[in-house]
Amino acid sequence: MPVATHHKGSSEPASGAAAPEFPAAAVPPLLDLRGLSKTFGAVQALGNFTATIQPGEFVTVVGPSGCGKSTLFNIVSGLEEPDAGGVVRFQGASVMAADLLGRVSFMPQRDLLLPWRTVIDNAVLALDVEGAPRKAAREQARAMLPEFGLAGFGDQYPSQLSGGMRQRVALMRTFLFKRELMLLDEPFGALDALTRTMMQRWLLDVWQTHKRTILFITHDVDEALFLGDRVIVMSARPGRVKLEQKVDLPRPRPAEVVISPEFIRLKRTLLEAIEEEAMKSFLAPGADGATTTEVR
Template sequence: MTGAGLELRRVRKSFDDRPVLDDISLVVRPGEFVSIVGPSGAGKSTILNLLTGRLTPDGGEMLHDGVPLASGSYRFAFMPQRDALLPWLRIIDNTTLGLEVAGMKRKAARARVAPLFAEFGLDGFERHFPAQLSGGMRQRAALLRTVVQGKAVLLVDEPFGALDALTRTQMQQWLAAMWMRHRWTVLLITHDVREAALLSDRVYVLSARPARIARTIPVWLPHPRPAAGSPEVATVEAEILNTLFNPEF
């Protein structure tokens, strides 16, 4: 996956004349890991739906490498909240599904995916069905299916929210290590303040609806970051929480 820049400029979106997003501007530079946090219902997933083309903004601009996104030209890979693995397909077929839908022959798709199974901790599970995998392994399979498409930007929506606390922490550490290795360009939506602090180069905090950027918090801490016991990470968490509870902070 090659790095590419993503930018939103004063983006607005309403549903039935009720404003959801109001004047949203943000930047994800090539190779950055950027997170968006905000109150429940603030419109975080709406931003991803705009970027994937499922919704159209009412105003503002969305740019990729400085070029406005046109309808049908979206070049971003999207990982939803749930793994969305098809239960009747083996993991090898689930992970190649996006490539095959895009027109790649099955043999070529499998050849592209096969070398990545070991890196994603799935070596030996290619012919298992999703129900035979743990929650963390299913999420790794879903991420593999997403990144193997080679899109410029990775959009991730609450990927670990359904996992237990220990597995979620392990997956956050794993994702951080994978990002450091590949330097994907990532925009993450999350309710988990610690997750944002652990993974991000920058955090955008949304206000309640109609959502604006209440605060932009740069995270200058070096990677990798400890999962627990770091006062520096705790300080970033506190900044995010202060903004969430006091939007005018």
């Protein structure tokens, strides 16, 4: 498994990403990204990003703001092509990014609910687009309402819901679009701290019952550790993998896990790596790839 571990900040050994419970030969990775770069005019957003995601894994991605996280997601969801030279392999086959349109279920930062559709109709939007029979799709969505904390709200319109509920409708839309890989781009970023904690615990529950592979972007280290099997720390722009950190905390994870010594130890490792990168992007705003690596 190709792992780009560039870890210079800390003396602590970063446990490599080579997951022991996945013998590399037995289970081919669901998603295999090799040397992805993306340049917009003078700005290089991604530079040689390499990572693999195993089926069923929950991988979180953290990094300083503007490190190309969203660009990475736009590529994996098929909305943007990487620069020539990058390789995207999905389910064992090399693909163009555009081939991934409709094959990955993507949840952007904002809920982006359609105001003229009820909760149910928003939840089945992706199925509608696919041309699935409407009635069956709606029944399926209606049955899922309680699990998403939306029981009784099926026929309401988005404007009648709170921010946390809107976010759950968006998550339900993502879950109903049944794809093996789910991309969640800071789904809880706009929520208050308490709601966010509740949503994280709830997401783990839902993930464990539905068994999907999740790639989850966040800028919150606690969130990344609490949720992930593995945390990928991205470098400052141009984004590449700065550190891959396996999270060996047992599941199901109780809320108190965040104050356990092991959690704190992992958090320190991650914070050091992120701080170093955040400092770079702070000192050299808009710097291109060459200069960013020179700072410090």
